[in-house]
Amino acid sequence: MDFLDLVKRRKSTRSFLKKDIPKENIETCIEAARLAPSACNSQPWKFVIVTDQQNKEKVVEAILSGIYTDRSGINAFIRTAPVIVAIVNEKMKLTARTGAFIRKIDYSLLDSGIAGEHFVLAATELGISTCWVGWFNESKLKKVLGVPKKKRITCLIAMGYAKNDSDKQKIRKEISEISSFEKY
Template identity: 40%
Template structure:
């Protein structure tokens, strides 16, 4: 598929077919994520693929408990991918401090976008999930205190094709040589 078409057609999918996702396809998405650029080449990410139904069920009980229950729809996705943050290497952390920008989060966004675009290219649907109980999710995987699950990506064969969401026009979001 052409990149422009992938970008135009990719949607956040919240309903999936009851069909397992091949590990080869997940690995292709992870390889795309791996190739993403990052500040000072710090590559501040680690991906945990949750594709065992029992592990996913137990994980979802923790991650989508309490006020996070509105994300329970993700339990039905065949695969959940947890994106674990790493604050980056020393050079990028210095940049974070001076610029007051958490570059590792920007880098994870770029890497995750590579993942979801490749998934769409392979016929998979995805949805970013930021509404989860990170504390319980991190305890579930026994992560060290220095690591955090920033978000999840639900993955599966789509059972829906959501309509495009409204987008700003270029005229409303771009200015040249001055801020308007």
């Protein structure tokens, strides 16, 4: 698929069919994430993939607990996703940490974002829909997934086959607002 067509095809999906995703397709997405660039090639990420139905139920309860409750309606759709991916932030290499300290920029967040979008675009290419989810009960989810307390789950990716193929137009800023040549 033409790259720009692929990018246009990816849109956040919040309603999924009750249909499993073949494991080899998930593995393709992981491979796409694995090949992502990162500061000093630190690769500071781990993708925890939840596919098992029983495990998923516990994971969903954790995600939607406390103030993140599905009564708020915001991310209740995650219940319909056959697969949930948690992106765990891992420690960067010393060189990247030193650079990040001097520049006061957490490169690991950028790195996981890039790897996550590689994952998402690979899924799109395979006809699998996704939605990034940043609003969830992280501490409860860490307990359920066995993620060490001091690590962060930066984001989730809900994935599955879309119930309806939405023709929703993308609302985006104008090119002139987000870019300029030569000077700010």
